[in-house]
Amino acid sequence: MSGLDESGRRIEKIVDSIALVAVQTNMLAVSGSIEAARTGEAGRGFAIVSGDIRNLARDASENADRIKDVVREIRDQITIVRRDLEQSAAIAQAEVAKNTLTVERLGAVESDMKAIRQGSTSILSASETILTAVREVRLGTQQVAVVAEQASSAAAQAATAARQQARGAEDLAAAIEEIASLADELQMAES
Numbered sequence: 001m002s003g004l005d006e007s008g009r010r011i012e013k014i015v016d017s018i019a020l021v022a023v024q025t026n027m028l029a030v031s032g033s034i035e036a037a038r039t040g041e042a043g044r045g046f047a048i049v050s051g052d053i054r055n056l057a058r059d060a061s062e063n064a065d066r067i068k069d070v071v072r073e074i075r076d077q078i079t080i081v082r083r084d085l086e087q088s089a090a091i092a093q094a095e096v097a098k099n100t101l102t103v104e105r106l107g108a109v110e111s112d113m114k115a116i117r118q119g120s121t122s123i124l125s126a127s128e129t130i131l132t133a134v135r136e137v138r139l140g141t142q143q144v145a146v147v148a149e150q151a152s153s154a155a156a157q158a159a160t161a162a163r164q165q166a167r168g169a170e171d172l173a174a175a176i177e178e179i180a181s182l183a184d185e186l187q188m189a190e191s
Contacts, residue, residue: 005082008075012068019064026057120187127183134176141169 032050036043145166 004078005075008071008078011071015064015067015071019061019068022057022060022064026054026061029054029057116190119190123183123187123190127180127187130176130180130183134173134180137169137176138173141166141173144169 029050032053033047036047036050039046
């Protein structure tokens, strides 16, 4: 934009030079007309040429003025465009600042989500370990129950002891199930 403005100034200077040449040409034509008038009939042809030169000088001067007007209009438009561009640049910079802040906030959210995911993974791993232990206890309890039933026909006393042991294991399994359920709820709460 500055280059266009500078070009406009240079054009104005050139047009001023052309207008000056037109004024000087007009003055020479007037001088030629005066000299032609002094010489009388012999200078008549030169008087006609001087008149034509004066008309051309006047046209050149008028055209120079029109060019100046156009150059001024162009410079005014350049000023308007420059102002609009500066406003657009300011708006763009504000948007860039907003977007940068949004990116920073999203980065913080991403970090928080990673931390929550790691915590959830740890809880899930611990819950799976507890669930595996519960299954093993349940399997062991079932095996004990089977053996206890087979042994019940052999010894009533052994059957009674086996039933008590099975109840204790079931209580333990229920307690472990409750722990696993609490772990699941804790994991869901953190998610």
